[in-house]
Amino acid sequence: MAKTRPGGIISKPKTGKRDLESYTIRGTTKVVRAGDCVLMRPSDTGRPSYVAKIEAIEADSRNNVKVRVRWYYRPEESLGGRRQFHGAKELFLSDHYDVQSAHTIEGKCIVHSFKNYTKLENVGAEDYYCRFEYKAATGGFTPDRVAVYCKCEMPYNPDDLMVQCEGCKDWYHPACVDMTIEEAKKLDHFMCSECASDDDVKRSQNGFSASSLAEVKARLFSILFPFFWRFIFVALIYPIYCA
Numbered sequence: 001m002a003k004t005r006p007g008g009i010i011s012k013p014k015t016g017k018r019d020l021e022s023y024t025i026r027g028t029t030k031v032v033r034a035g036d037c038v039l040m041r042p043s044d045t046g047r048p049s050y051v052a053k054i055e056a057i058e059a060d061s062r063n064n065v066k067v068r069v070r071w072y073y074r075p076e077e078s079l080g081g082r083r084q085f086h087g088a089k090e091l092f093l094s095d096h097y098d099v100q101s102a103h104t105i106e107g108k109c110i111v112h113s114f115k116n117y118t119k120l121e122n123v124g125a126e127d128y129y130c131r132f133e134y135k136a137a138t139g140g141f142t143p144d145r146v147a148v149y150c151k152c153e154m155p156y157n158p159d160d161l162m163v164q165c166e167g168c169k170d171w172y173h174p175a176c177v178d179m180t181i182e183e184a185k186k187l188d189h190f191m192c193s194e195c196a197s198d199d200d201v202k203r204s205q206n207g208f209s210a211s212s213l214a215e216v217k218a219r220l221f222s223i224l225f226p227f228f229w230r231f232i233f234v235a236l237i238y239p240i241y242c243a
């Protein structure tokens with residue numbers, strides 16, 4: 001009995017199911033393996049492709065190849081929906097697992113850590129990032145808090161240009177400090193209005209201004225906030241309304 005066949009089969013012959021080491025995407029030469037991220041064709045053609053992480057690849061006794069996947073959710077697929085700080089390429093790693101026909105795999109993609117994504121020189125069509133894990137049943141995020149920046153106190157959206165203040169080291173959206181994006185791109189140095197006036201005070205009084213960097217780091221945005229209000233509504237207000 002042959003133990004292996006082209007396609008790298010690790011044999012488990014008695015169960016009728018065999019684990020495969022790899023799968024070649026139909027109509028391409030691209031090979032996917034466990035651990036790879038893939039784009040999967042949605043049943044509704046109007047929707048963007050689904051993104052999943054391959055957990056395992058297996059073939060049944062009829063040689064139908066199936067993939068066990070862990071879904072990534074796009075912000076609009078989450079209970080809280082897409083919010084201002086979500087980038088176009090943002091995905092949440094969900095706790096939602098599934099088995100799909102390998103034929104629905106359209107292509108490969110890369111889901112970067114947030115840090116690595118922000119360091120990319122060029123973001124290609126296949127580049128995505130993930131900074132949150134997402135519980136599909138409850139809409140909960142891990143971590144449930146992220147640092148916020150700027151006067152508007154928003155988490156960083158890597159699609160939006162920001163400028164860093166040389167004084168407090170906080171980052172600002174040009175629009176929030178009355179600048180156009182073009183003006184911001186031309187800047188060599190930037191001081192936010194608070195640091196600029198601190199500077200004047202320092203110069204005039206020769207005083208000491210404590211860095212507000214610690215303050216910047218302490219400001220966190222609670223991702224749970226909208227879910228909290230949703231909970232209050234569903235658990236308390238809605239029953240009263242319906243009574």
Ligand SMILES: [Zn+2]
Pocket residue numbers: 149150151152153154172173176
């Ligand atoms: Zn802002």
Ligand SMILES: [Zn+2]
Pocket residue numbers: 165166167168169170191192193194195196
């Ligand atoms: Zn500043």
